[in-house]
Amino acid sequence: MKIAMIGTGYVGLVSGVCFSDFGHEVVCVDKDPRKIERLENGEVPIFEPGLDLLMNKNVEAGRLTFTMDLEKAVTGADAVFIAVGTPTRRGDGHADLTYVMAAAEEIARVAKEYVVIVTKSTVPVGTNRQVGEVVKKANPSLDFDVASNPEFLREGAAIDDFMKPDRVVVGVQTDRAAEVMADIYRPLYLRDFPIVTTDLESAEMIKYAANAFLATKITFINEIAALCEKVGADVKQVSKGVGMDNRIGNKFLHAGPGYGGSCFPKDTKALARIGQEHAVPMQITETVIKVNEEIKRRMIDKLLDLCGGSFNGKTVAVLGVTFKPNTDDMRDAPSLTIVPALVGGGAKVKACDPQGRHEGEALLPGVTWVEDPYESADKADLVVVLTEWNEFRALDLKRIAESMTTARLADLRNVYSPTDAERAGFVAYESIGREGYTR
Numbered sequence: 001m002k003i004a005m006i007g008t009g010y011v012g013l014v015s016g017v018c019f020s021d022f023g024h025e026v027v028c029v030d031k032d033p034r035k036i037e038r039l040e041n042g043e044v045p046i047f048e049p050g051l052d053l054l055m056n057k058n059v060e061a062g063r064l065t066f067t068m069d070l071e072k073a074v075t076g077a078d079a080v081f082i083a084v085g086t087p088t089r090r091g092d093g094h095a096d097l098t099y100v101m102a103a104a105e106e107i108a109r110v111a112k113e114y115v116v117i118v119t120k121s122t123v124p125v126g127t128n129r130q131v132g133e134v135v136k137k138a139n140p141s142l143d144f145d146v147a148s149n150p151e152f153l154r155e156g157a158a159i160d161d162f163m164k165p166d167r168v169v170v171g172v173q174t175d176r177a178a179e180v181m182a183d184i185y186r187p188l189y190l191r192d193f194p195i196v197t198t199d200l201e202s203a204e205m206i207k208y209a210a211n212a213f214l215a216t217k218i219t220f221i222n223e224i225a226a227l228c229e230k231v232g233a234d235v236k237q238v239s240k241g242v243g244m245d246n247r248i249g250n251k252f253l254h255a256g257p258g259y260g261g262s263c264f265p266k267d268t269k270a271l272a273r274i275g276q277e278h279a280v281p282m283q284i285t286e287t288v289i290k291v292n293e294e295i296k297r298r299m300i301d302k303l304l305d306l307c308g309g310s311f312n313g314k315t316v317a318v319l320g321v322t323f324k325p326n327t328d329d330m331r332d333a334p335s336l337t338i339v340p341a342l343v344g345g346g347a348k349v350k351a352c353d354p355q356g357r358h359e360g361e362a363l364l365p366g367v368t369w370v371e372d373p374y375e376s377a378d379k380a381d382l383v384v385v386l387t388e389w390n391e392f393r394a395l396d397l398k399r400i401a402e403s404m405t406t407a408r409l410a411d412l413r414n415v416y417s418p419t420d421a422e423r424a425g426f427v428a429y430e431s432i433g434r435e436g437y438t439r
């Protein structure tokens, strides 16, 4: 199959690289000359484990190329994927579809033969139908179909998620388009990963419903964690016991400082918005959004308690600023709420993150960056584990405690235990959803 991928952002690049690894001929298109130049030089502009190797392997095999020339990419393609950004629009919270519609129009203007125009970007229900209308208007004689093919990739595990998905969702209007999509995903289908074929609107809705459900599951356990702290229960044990019920499942039940990232915050807001528009308020999702904000704020109170009521004059080591490990992404990361509160309260913050420094420097003013967790803890009054990078999971806690001015630990990902902290000599320890201590 010949595939054109419009947009070499996170989703577009991962999908393009993985499709080429299936054996398809893939051309990735982007308007940004610097991006294309870097890609042509074998450089991956984002941090995603394994992506560079897979990309370069397929470039060498001649199956994967990059270009700014959309016409060249679309000519002869069986399918053109739209994987451009859909940021939240300022003011009304809607997903901004300008780039999606502009891509659809451009494709329509240059396509000559039958082609399936596939939307990979997460878009509000009804967008694919609109894409169809835009294409028809721009090129009334073009023979084409539209398809919705939402992605479920987790950052940091994107290649595995693409190659071993729980399911692939494809929304179509015709059998012809369904066949093209089945041919594209055939390597997965042959390995027993199911394709769920639906109508366009259902495919669009599956994406929102899945992400809102997962965000709800996390927020639910985060709220239970807050109660555990008050009643003397341990959320790790609770989560284990609850998750062993197969109807619930143990995934996405880890309590933490609130969900972040590029999908959950954006998609829950978009779903709430769609519900309001259709006079069916998504009350559960709306509450999840509100509770997640409260959870992030509650983390600040936790740190304040540990610091004796004020951050003023304290030195705080922040370990991890990205929204989760194995990514350099800081979109809606809890650090964006917590770190400014520390700095604003008069703390001296020394941060350390294996990949987040570059973005962190721009987004978190007033922070000193160090390369090493031990260096950040040196002479600090508080260490905060904010992202569970492997690098922070097996620290020499004794060494850290000994180097600190006052040895306090806020373990906001439950990587350690009160016993670990006590043995290492910390005078105070707090985590999520279980009792801490102050000596």
Ligand code: UDX
Residues within 6 Å of the ligand: 151, 152, 153, 154, 155, 156, 211, 214, 218, 251, 252, 253, 254, 255, 256, 257, 258, 259, 260, 261, 262, 263, 264, 323, 324
């Ligand atoms: C998510 C979805 O998993 C993916 O299917 C979707 O298409 C894109 O959004 P991603 O945002 O990359 O992927 O990360 P994910 O691993 O799902 O984590 C999202 C957030 O939830 C992170 O802030 C993470 O720290 C938090 N989380 C996750 C928890 O707090 N507890 C958990 O048990 C799981």
